[in-house]
Amino acid sequence: xxxxxxxxxxxxxxxxxxxxxxxxxxxxxxxxxxxxxxxxxxxxxxxxxxxxxxxxxxxxxxxxxxxxxxxxxxxxxxxxxxxxxxxxxxxxxxxxxxxxxxxxxxxxxxxxxxxxxxxxxxxxxxxxxxxxxxxxxxxxxxxxxxxxxxxxxxxxxxxxxxxxxxxxxxxxxxxxxxxxxxxxxxxxxxxxxxxxxxxxxxxxxxxxxxxxxxxxxxxxxxxxxxxxxxxxxxxxxxxxxxxxxxxxxxxxxxxxxxxxxxxxxxxxxxxxxxxxxxxxxxxxxxxxxxxxxxxxxxxxxxxxxxx
Amino acid sequence: xxxxxxxxxxxxxxxxxxxxxxxxxxxxxxxxxxxxxxxxxxxxxxxxxxxxxxxxxxxxxxxxxxxxxxxxxxxxxxxxxxxxxxxxxxxxxxxxxxxxxxxxxxxxxxxxxxxxxxxxxxxxxxxxxxxxxxxxxxxxxxxxxxxxxxxxxxxxxxxxxxxxxxxxxxxxxxxxxxxxxxxxxxxxxxxxxxxxxxxxxxxxxxxxxxxxxxxxxxxxxxxxxxxxxxxxxxxxxxxxxxxxxxxxxxxxxxxxxxxxxxxxxxxxxxxxxxxxxxxxxxxxxxxxxxxxxxxxxxxxxxxxxxxxxxxxxxxxxxxxxxxxxxxxxxxxxxxxxxxxxxxxxxxxxxxxxxxxxxxxxxxxxxxxxxxxxxxxx
Ligand SMILES: Nc1ncnc2c1ncn2[C@@H]1O[C@H](COP(=O)(O)OP(=O)(O)OP(=O)(O)O)[C@@H](O)[C@H]1O
Ligand SMILES: [Mg+2]
Numbered sequence: 001x002x003x004x005x006x007x008x009x010x011x012x013x014x015x016x017x018x019x020x021x022x023x024x025x026x027x028x029x030x031x032x033x034x035x036x037x038x039x040x041x042x043x044x045x046x047x048x049x050x051x052x053x054x055x056x057x058x059x060x061x062x063x064x065x066x067x068x069x070x071x072x073x074x075x076x077x078x079x080x081x082x083x084x085x086x087x088x089x090x091x092x093x094x095x096x097x098x099x100x101x102x103x104x105x106x107x108x109x110x111x112x113x114x115x116x117x118x119x120x121x122x123x124x125x126x127x128x129x130x131x132x133x134x135x136x137x138x139x140x141x142x143x144x145x146x147x148x149x150x151x152x153x154x155x156x157x158x159x160x161x162x163x164x165x166x167x168x169x170x171x172x173x174x175x176x177x178x179x180x181x182x183x184x185x186x187x188x189x190x191x192x193x194x195x196x197x198x199x200x201x202x203x204x205x206x207x208x209x210x211x212x213x214x215x216x217x218x219x220x221x222x223x224x225x226x227x228x229x230x231x232x233x234x235x236x237x238x239x240x241x242x243x244x245x246x247x248x249x250x251x252x253x254x255x256x257x258x259x260x261x262x263x264x265x266x267x268x269x270x271x272x273x274x275x276x277x278x279x280x281x282x283x284x285x286x287x288x289x290x291x292x293x294x295x296x297x298x299x300x301x302x303x304x305x306x307x
Numbered sequence: 308x309x310x311x312x313x314x315x316x317x318x319x320x321x322x323x324x325x326x327x328x329x330x331x332x333x334x335x336x337x338x339x340x341x342x343x344x345x346x347x348x349x350x351x352x353x354x355x356x357x358x359x360x361x362x363x364x365x366x367x368x369x370x371x372x373x374x375x376x377x378x379x380x381x382x383x384x385x386x387x388x389x390x391x392x393x394x395x396x397x398x399x400x401x402x403x404x405x406x407x408x409x410x411x412x413x414x415x416x417x418x419x420x421x422x423x424x425x426x427x428x429x430x431x432x433x434x435x436x437x438x439x440x441x442x443x444x445x446x447x448x449x450x451x452x453x454x455x456x457x458x459x460x461x462x463x464x465x466x467x468x469x470x471x472x473x474x475x476x477x478x479x480x481x482x483x484x485x486x487x488x489x490x491x492x493x494x495x496x497x498x499x500x501x502x503x504x505x506x507x508x509x510x511x512x513x514x515x516x517x518x519x520x521x522x523x524x525x526x527x528x529x530x531x532x533x534x535x536x537x538x539x540x541x542x543x544x545x546x547x548x549x550x551x552x553x554x555x556x557x558x559x560x561x562x563x564x565x566x567x568x569x570x571x572x573x574x575x576x577x578x579x580x581x582x583x584x585x586x587x588x589x590x591x592x593x594x595x596x597x598x599x600x601x602x603x604x605x606x607x608x609x610x611x612x613x614x615x616x617x618x619x620x621x622x623x624x625x626x627x628x629x630x631x632x633x634x635x636x637x638x639x640x641x642x643x644x645x646x647x648x649x650x651x652x653x654x655x656x657x658x659x660x661x662x663x664x665x666x667x668x669x670x671x672x673x674x675x676x677x678x679x680x681x682x683x684x
Contacts, residue, residue, distance in 0.1 A: 054525055054683050073681075077528045088523035092329045093322065104318030105527045 003030050005155055005186040006051065008062025008069065013046050013055060020046050022209040024060070028188060028202075031181050035200030036190040039299050043209045044190040045085055048157045051188070052082045065155055078106070081153035085160050085190075087140045089147060091133025095124055098132050099147055106151035114150065122146045137164040145173065156180070158189040162196065174199050194292045205295060207302040217291065226289040226297055227269055228262040230255075233282035246272035250297055262293055315529050319537025323511075327541050333507065341499040341549045345492070345556050359407040359443055361385040362400050364392065369417035370458060375428075378454045379410070384443035401433050407440060408432050420455070420472055427474045437479075437490060444477060451475045492557040493644040494617045497637045499549055500576070501583055501611050504542060508587025509600040511538045512679075517596055522683060531679040535672070539584040546580035547573070557648075566651030572644065575661060579640045582668035589675030611637040636664045 006028040013021040021043040028034045038044050049055040051064055053073025061068070067075045089098045099118055103111040119125045122142060127135075132143060145161050156177075162170045174196065177187050181201075189200070197203055198217055205213040205220070213220050231239070236259045240252045243261060248268025253260045263269040277284050327334065361379065365372045379385040385408060391397060400406040411429040419426035430447065432440045455472055512534075515521040524534065550573065557563040586607060594600035612618055614632040632638045639660040646652035646660070 049683060052526055053681075054522065056682055056684055074528060077526060080526070082523075082526040084519070084522050084526075086519050086522075088519045088521075090322065090326065090520055091518070092326050097322070097325055101318055101322045102527070104321070105315050105529055107312065107314045 004028065004063075005030050005032075006034075006062070006064055006188065008051070008060060008064075010060035011047065011050055011057050011062065012059040013043070013050060014058050019209055021050070021057075021206075024206070024209075024211055026204060026211070026214070028186055030186055031184045032202060033177055033181050033187045033189065033200045035197045035203040036188055036206070037192070037197055037203060037295060038190075038206035039208075041208075042206050044206060045159055047206070048082070048159055048188065048190065052076060052080050052157055054082075079154045081148035081151065081156045081158075083144050083148045083156070083158045083161050085163075087137075087144060089132050089140075089144055091131065093132060094129050095119070095132055095135070095143060096128040098143070099150060102147045102150050108151060118146050118150055138166055138169065141165050142169060142173075154185060156185065156187040156189070158187065160190050160192070162191065162193065170196070194290065194295075197291050205298060207299055210302065212298050212302060213294075221289055221291065221294055224289055224294040224297065225264055226262050226293055227264070227266055228260060228287050228289045228293060229269075229273065230285050230287045231259045231261065231276075231282050232257060232285075239276065239282070243272070243276070248272050250300065251293065253293075260287070260293065262289060262297065264297070310530055311532055312530070315527075316533040316537045319529065319534055320540045323538055323541045327545075337503055337507070337545050337549065338552070340503055341495075341552050342556075344495060344499055344502075345553065357383050357443075358386040359384060359440070360388045361408040361410060362389045362391050362397065362406045363387055364394065364397060364409065364411045365390060366414040367412055367416040371417045371420060371455060372412050374458055375410075375412065375454060378450055379447075382443075382446050382450060384446050397431065401431060406433070408443070416473075423472070425472065425474050427476050429476050429478065431478045440479070447475065447477075490645065490649075491617075492553070492561050492563050493648050494615075494641045496550060496553045496576075496644055497579065497615070497640040498612055498617055499553065500546055500580055500640075501637050502608055503549065504546055504580055504583035505587040505590070505607055506601065506604040507542055507545075508539065508584045509590040509594065509604040510597050511588060512591035513594050513597045513600040514591075525681060525683065531676050531681065535585075535588050535675060535679065538588060539581065542584055543577065543580050546576065546584075550576045550580075563648060565648050567647035567653065571654060571657065572647050575640070575643050575647075575657060578661065578664055578668070579636055579643075582636045582664050582671070585668050585671045585675060589671050589678065592675050592678040592680070611635050614638070615641055617641060633663070634667065636667050639663050 004027055006026055009023075009025040011021060011024040012019065024043075024047055026034075036044050036048070046055065050057045051069060053069065053076055057070070061070060063069060064076045065079050067073075069076065090101070093101065096115060096119065099115045100111065103115055108114055116125075119128050124139075124143065132140065135143060141161060141164060145158070148156065148158075162173055165173065170193075177189070178199075181187065189196075191197060200217070202216055203213065203220055204211060213223070215223065233239070236254060236257065240254060240259055243249055243252050243259075248263045248265045248270075249261055249272055250263040251261070261269075261273065273284075276282060363376060365376075376387060380387060388406065389400070391400070391409075394411075397406075397409040397411070401409055409431045411431075413426060413429075416426045416428075428451070430444075432444065451473060459472065512521070515524060554565075554569070554572075558565060587604065590603040590607070591600050594603055610631060614628050615635055615637040616632065617637070643652075643657050643660045646656060
């Protein structure tokens with residue numbers, strides 16, 4: 001079997017006349033952690049649903065875990081752990097009952113033991129008899145993740161698994177994902193957090209249905225051709241207002257007491273900044289673009305057809 | 308090829324049981340509804356209808372005939388709507404349901420009466436709805452022995468003695484049993500089951516879709532048949548609780564006779580309950596939200612209650628209504644229950660009414676499985 005766990009191309013989905021995912025192609029190798037990024041409404045959830053057979057693509061084909069995504073969704077479902085963006089476990093079942101249900105549905109042996117282990121790992125042993133609906137948002141996310149890991153899937157499709165989760169739990173979560181990755185378990189995870197994107201082996205950036213970037217973090221940054229200046233000084237907010245409308249300047253973003261200015265067109269940018277760079281009230285420095293800079297500039301370039 | 312896994316099905320069953328237990332309100336309704344309906348239909352709606360349309364065939368116009376007709380009218384239960392002259396007219400009026408009663412006063416009535424020969428009066432009653440006739444008939448039995456007392460004077464006075472001077476023969480047409488609650492209470496069993504079972508399950512899948520939990524369920528390997536039958540299972544038990552409740556009330560409060568086998572009744576109830584649950588589940592695969600599911604349940608419930616012979620005598624309905632009625636499981640189930648309880652029918656007599664329910668159920672389940680969407684599209 002090839003080393004590709006996900007291999008799809010030409011994947012498209014229309015809702016009515018609107019194209020929500022357009023000719024999407026993705027290749028994910030075994031054990032990889034693939035970050036899936038993009039603005040709201042860009043089609044991440046829709047793509048993930050097509051991968052696990054919850055939505056039928058209008059065009060395109062491919063395989064998931066060696067199974068055809070169009071015809072073998074039953075086999076795919078057995079080996080995929082899908083965590084939905086919204087909490088979709090049963091709020092009127094207790095935490096333990098929810099896990100029990102999942103374990104039963106997947107026909108797991110030593111069910112009780114596994115559920116107990118999972119509860120212990122989650123740290124929810126004492127609250128196992130509490131209704132899932134009564135959990136806080138972050139805890140719901142953690143429970144949902146535990147539920148989708150319960151049947152030891154080969155591929156994890158996680159739709160914003162850490163939304164609303166505290167930093168410590170997020171770190172634990174990423175530790176767990178990396179540990180699973182070593183064991184050969186593949187993860188496709190959508191997120192809006194840049195620090196999480198940086199923890200992925202590779203990234204795919206989708207905007208309004210179109211896959212714009214696909215590569216490692218450093219590839220994404222290097223290929224962006226974004227020129228970034230940072231400036232220190234006082235009354236930066238005044239400077240920000242003065243710089244924003246100038247030609248060639250795409251973003252002016254304050255980071256604490258530093259202002260980041262970026263753009264793609266070197267000459268135009270240089271020309272616009274020249275008078276301020278001569279001003280000795282400010283301290284200028286060239287710097288590396290961050291992922292966030294890159295993504296926001298990507299987002300500004302792409303046409304928003306989502307509304 | 309249908310794949311079915313017992314453990315996945317069982318997973319759904321246990322989950323549904325837990326959720327049912329948590330939903331106290333619905334649970335209370337499931338017990339409350341049959342009791343409320345029993346009270347409403349058993350007591351309240353069983354009124355005492357009066358001024359029932361009556362026709363008279365007076366082959367012997369005499370003073371006695373006039374006295375009799377006057378007495379009937381005075382009792383309040385009878386309203387003479389027509390005096391007819393031929394027996395075939397009686398047949399016609401009763402068949403159309405335009406007359407509830409037909410009284411025949413025979414040719415030699417007054418002569419035989421005077422001679423002390425105890426002539427017979429024939430009263431034919433359309434007893435399809437026994438509630439409508441029973442009180443009137445009761446009154447008549449009290450009235451007849453003394454009705455001619457004022458006419459029997461002088462030399463005829465000795466005829467006042469017992470036995471009564473005339474004999475009353477009652478023919479209960481269409482329904483010889485003639486006890487309303489015997490009829491209504493068993494019918495009610497089907498009505499209650501139809502109402503609660505269809506409604507509750509109609510919400511079952513729509514609720515999962517509305518809450519979003521469907522997405523999770525669909526992402527698991529659970530198959531449509533497992534989900535559908537798994538969801539039906541716990542409610543079959545509820546259905547049995549309702550059947551038992553109604554039987555207890557029927558026996559202890561309404562003294563409904565139970566001639567046939569209760570085992571057979573429970574067996575047939577299982578099929579009827581399953582049929583209704585299948586309808587509900589199928590509705591919930593079609594409805595987009597819980598409100599629509601509710602409306603569809605009512606859409607099914609109304610013809611069931613109106614055309615099954617529960618509300619109106621089945622034979623009194625026009626042909627098209629009867630044809631619709633024949634399709635509905637409630638029609639057949641009502642006949643089955645009445646047959647078993649009141650007539651002591653067994654398996655063989657029940658079979659002809661059973662298979663229409665089974666066919667109905669199979670078609671509905673197939674429809675439901677076709678409609679069950681395995682994707683979110
Ligand atoms: N069932 C549906 N019917 C119609 N349109 C839909 C449906 N589901 C999603 N869409 C549309 O498809 C587009 C992509 O939605 P999707 O949920 O895939 O975005 P996303 O990238 O996951 O966004 P987010 O970051 O907010 O979760 C959106 O514009 C949305 O309005
Ligand atoms: Mg999404």
